[in-house]
Amino acid sequence: xxxxxxxxLSTINSLVLLYFLHSSxxxxxxxxxxxxxxxxxxxxxxxxxxxxxxxxxxxxxxxxYKFFFKQxxxxxxxxxxxxxxxxxxxxxxxxxxxxxxITNFSFNKIWITTFLILVFVCSLGIxxxxxxxxxxxxxxxxxxxxxxxxxxxxxxxxxxxxTYEIFNIFPExxxxxxxxxxxxxxxxxxxxxxxxxxxxxxNYNLDLFLLLLISTPVITILITPQKSFFFLx
Numbered sequence: 001x002x003x004x005x006x007x008x009l010s011t012i013n014s015l016v017l018l019y020f021l022h023s024s025x026x027x028x029x030x031x032x033x034x035x036x037x038x039x040x041x042x043x044x045x046x047x048x049x050x051x052x053x054x055x056x057x058x059x060x061x062x063x064x065y066k067f068f069f070k071q072x073x074x075x076x077x078x079x080x081x082x083x084x085x086x087x088x089x090x091x092x093x094x095x096x097x098x099x100x101x102i103t104n105f106s107f108n109k110i111w112i113t114t115f116l117i118l119v120f121v122c123s124l125g126i127x128x129x130x131x132x133x134x135x136x137x138x139x140x141x142x143x144x145x146x147x148x149x150x151x152x153x154x155x156x157x158x159x160x161x162x163t164y165e166i167f168n169i170f171p172e173x174x175x176x177x178x179x180x181x182x183x184x185x186x187x188x189x190x191x192x193x194x195x196x197x198x199x200x201x202x203n204y205n206l207d208l209f210l211l212l213l214i215s216t217p218v219i220t221i222l223i224t225p226q227k228s229f230f231f232l233x
Contacts, residue, residue, distance in 0.1 A: 010176055010177070013174045013175065017174065018179070018182055018186060020086050020087070021049060021050075021089060022186070023086060023090055024045075024046075024049060025044075026038075029041050029113070039191075039194040040194045046183075053167055053170060054166040057170070061143065061166075065146075065147075065148045068143055068173070069143070069146030075173050081175065094125060109116065112211055116188070116189060117186050119214075121183065122181075123178065124181075125181075126178065127178055127181075137172075137177055140168035140169040140171075140172040141166045144169065167180075188214070
């Protein structure tokens with residue numbers, strides 16, 4: 001019972017954290033009054049946020065590799081307060097958007113919608129691919145356990161770590177192990193929205209093209225690991 005509750009809380013936390021990043025990106029876009037595709041800019045600014053946090057984490061680890069081990073409970077409490085306050089503040093907008101989506105729902109895109117729902121469900125699953133278990137997710141667990149990361153002796157795969165492996169420290173503090181899979185789904189969703197925004201009026205076979213694109217087996221390989229293959233970092 002307790003294990004099931006922990007899984008449920010972890011899933012809720014991952015969705016709330018993703019919405020926090022999404023709403024932060026929307027706030028920046030609105031503040032800068034950018035007119036380019038909002039779907040593309042959402043992806044871009046979330047990437048900027050993640051890169052910035054990863055850079056800060058790396059600087060902290062250079063000076064004190066036990067910082068996250070010592071402060072993880074404080075960081076967890078503060079982070080949960082912030083992301084849930086943001087959710088509460090945005091509830092009216094969320095309800096309004098859900099109502100708008102239901103009203104404007106079209107059966108013309110039912111196959112793409114069905115595929116995205118399946119991908120979303122898969123992104124909520126446990127971490128089970130070899131690369132994620134070896135180093136995509138493991139590096140954050142090593143840091144949070146208070147151990148230094150030795151790139152040459154502990155695990156040669158650590159030589160391959162990048163922005164997202166370091167960023168994984170933050171979701172892991174919130175007991176979220178699969179956040180990057182959910183982030184991959186988010187990028188795929190808004191990439192499809194971007195394609196519809198830019199090309200729907202010019203291409204009558206757009207639905208078929210997108211369905212062929214997202215149904216290729218390699219998409220599953222790119223989405224499920226705890227590393228975003230949609231960004232080169």
